[in-house]
Amino acid sequence: MKKILVLLLAVVLMLIPAGSALAATSDTVTITMTGGLLSIDATSTPDPYAFGTVVQDTSYASALTVFTVDNDGTVEADIAIHGADTTSAGTIWALQANPGADIYALDFSRNSSPGWTEFTTSDVDYMYDLASAGTDDFGLQLWTPVTITDTTNLQTAVITLTASQSLAVGAG
């Protein structure tokens, strides 16, 4: 019986991975993953939102509670925002910082800290540290082109919110 026990002990010791106690060699690349889920959702009320019929060289602003972003994940999120040129069956409008001929501009304002911020096709900061289960409302201000070539077709604009995990932020 003692022999069997010794044999069993030896087998168990052999099954313990020997490498687990060894330090990584200097050439070992390490990969560390942060736990949690990153998830946001954006909605509008009404859905879809429309500025309606517009005329050139004019600005239109929505209420600051029309659009809502929700943090559906389990980690805090930093959120950036960018826009895009419109899509249309006719002549599109390009998105730039200042309106021009068939060029439109867009601003956003958060309801919690009113003040219009322009944005273009490149990301700008929307907000930092939106807590898990947190929510934030915002509105849009449209600056129509100074001149509009196509006054018939619908212009559709899409804006995109990019979420990343909130970490101690360094240089932009």
Add this chain to the structure above:
Amino acid sequence: MKWLVTLIVIAGLLLAGCPQPSAPPMAETPEPPAVETPADGETVPPEQYDKTWISPPSVMVGNFYPGARAEYMISMHNGNDEPAEFSVTFKDPRNTSEGFVAAPPEAKDWVIIDDPAPTLAAKETRDVLIVVEMPEYAESPPKWEFWIVVKDVTQTGMVQTELACRCLVEMK
């Protein structure tokens, strides 16, 4: 000793054979299956089943060096009731974590996304392999960051969302 072993075996057989009291049959509400993320094998809570999310929200590649290769998975979940096509792309960070700078321009060529356009069935979770392969004679800052951005390209609303996994690389 033989007598003791025999007794234990008989007791075990008797216990296994005994009928166990069971609860009366009930109508079961189907629950979403548990989903494990690659970050640490944690189980995703059922309330996240209807959300579109990614995990992990950030990854640290440590002890990296020119000529090295790192591989990791990003899980993505389609919370929609319909199949959805996603895009998985490299992106320069809007902001970087403390101590890190944006990846050098060449880094875009060092990152391989195994499936950059996966189509996920409703409620499906899928892992996408990310490979970081730095050429042997390439140069980089000591700490650099890039993002892997996941977007549901079937979104149709005026405000759309995308999710960015922060990928932090620390050189040896």
